Each structure stands twice: as C-alpha cells, then as structure tokens.
Amino acid sequence: MAGRHTSHTMEHKLLKAVATGDADLLAQALGIWPTATAEQGDVDQSCCLKGVTAEGSSVLHIAASRGHLKLVVMICTHDISLIKSRKNQLDTPLICAARAGHVDVVDYLVRAASAMQEPERSVLRAWNSGGATAMHEAVRNGYAPVLQKLMSSDSGLATMVDDKGVSPLYLAY
Known part of the structure; x- marks a missing residue:
C-alpha cells in the first residue's frame, strides 16, 4: 500500500465520536468494545488514529479542544504519540x-507528556505557526486555571516570546 505512511482522512466514526464526546462510539471504533452489530472489518481497521481532518486535526486535537477528557485518556492510552501531533497551523x-x-x-496532557521518554518541555514549549505556546493561548483567552496549571508544570513558559516578541507574562498585564 503505497502512501500508507502519509496523512489520510479521518474515519467518519472516529470523527463523530470525538466531536460529540461519545466514549462508547470511540471504544467501538478503536475495537475496544466490539459490538454484536459491528462487522469484523470495523474492528480490524479500528486502530487507525493517524487520520486527520482537512485542517490537519487528529482525533486527539478534536477531543482536547472540546474538553472530552475521557476520550483524551482513551486516545492517549491507545496511541500516546498523538500528543506530539500538529495541525496545519x-x-x-x-x-x-x-x-x-x-x-x-x-x-x-501535561502529566502524560511528562511520563514519555522525551522531556515534557518539548510538548509544553511547542509553538504554533503564530509563535504562540499553550500558555500564550491560555492568557489571551483569560483562562487563569489553565495558566496556573502550565506555570506549575514549567514556570519558564511565562517568559517565552511569540513571533511578535510578546511573552505570556507581558500579555497578562
């Protein structure tokens, strides 16, 4: 199968599960809880978490952005490497x-990253295409609890500057 290692479209069942927060549907798609009505082919192909949306979102991006903690845990348990995945931006x-x-x-996600072989800072300190880190996004959107969690994990994040030279510490004031 040429091109199998490249990005491909996310399966509809996976997209529906993470978009709606349906843990049972995600479990079925992953083959964790095969149902009596599931065809054998559904279970065998179930492990394909590498698919992405048109924007490059993985199942983990969608579950994380929608706050579906149970699904985030299920996905990371199935494939922890997705924690480092990147969208188009x-x-x-x-x-x-x-x-x-x-x-x-x-x-x-912070705890899962810290349990991985490579240093958690690679995930904590990742920049998007606008040069923003997770801490920049938390400050810009006024999420103090998220900011506190990130600060307690890596206080150095507060002084990391984005592509405009602005740090989260500066944004906070």
Whole structure:
C-alpha cells in the first residue's frame, strides 16, 4: 500500500465520536468494545488514529479542544504519540486544550507528556505557526486555571516570546 505512511482522512466514526464526546462510539471504533452489530472489518481497521481532518486535526486535537477528557485518556492510552501531533497551523493538542480553557485536559496532557521518554518541555514549549505556546493561548483567552496549571508544570513558559516578541507574562498585564 503505497502512501500508507502519509496523512489520510479521518474515519467518519472516529470523527463523530470525538466531536460529540461519545466514549462508547470511540471504544467501538478503536475495537475496544466490539459490538454484536459491528462487522469484523470495523474492528480490524479500528486502530487507525493517524487520520486527520482537512485542517490537519487528529482525533486527539478534536477531543482536547472540546474538553472530552475521557476520550483524551482513551486516545492517549491507545496511541500516546498523538500528543506530539500538529495541525496545519502547528497547534498541538495541548495548545488546543489551553485555547479552549479545558484545565482537566491540559492537566492530563501535561502529566502524560511528562511520563514519555522525551522531556515534557518539548510538548509544553511547542509553538504554533503564530509563535504562540499553550500558555500564550491560555492568557489571551483569560483562562487563569489553565495558566496556573502550565506555570506549575514549567514556570519558564511565562517568559517565552511569540513571533511578535510578546511573552505570556507581558500579555497578562
């Protein structure tokens, strides 16, 4: 299968599950809870979490931005590498969760990243195409609990500047 390693379209069942927060549908799509009505082919192909939307969003980006913590946990348990995935604008799932103010999802992603082999700072300190980090997004959108969570994880984030030379610390004032 040529091109299998390249990005491909997200399966409709996965997109519907993460968009609506349907943990049962996600479990079925992942083959965790095959149902009596599921065809054998559905379960065998279920593990394809690498698909993306037209904007480059992975299932983890969507679940994180919508605050579906249970789904975020299920996805990360199934494929932790998605924590480092990037959308077309280079947003990570952590940036998406911080922008939307989902402190529980931010907390989980920070803890999951710190448990990975590489240093958590690579995920915590990731920039999007606008040069913003998760902390920039939390400050811009007024999410103090997210800001506090990120600061307690990596206080150095406060002084990281975006592509305009603006730090989250400056934005906060």
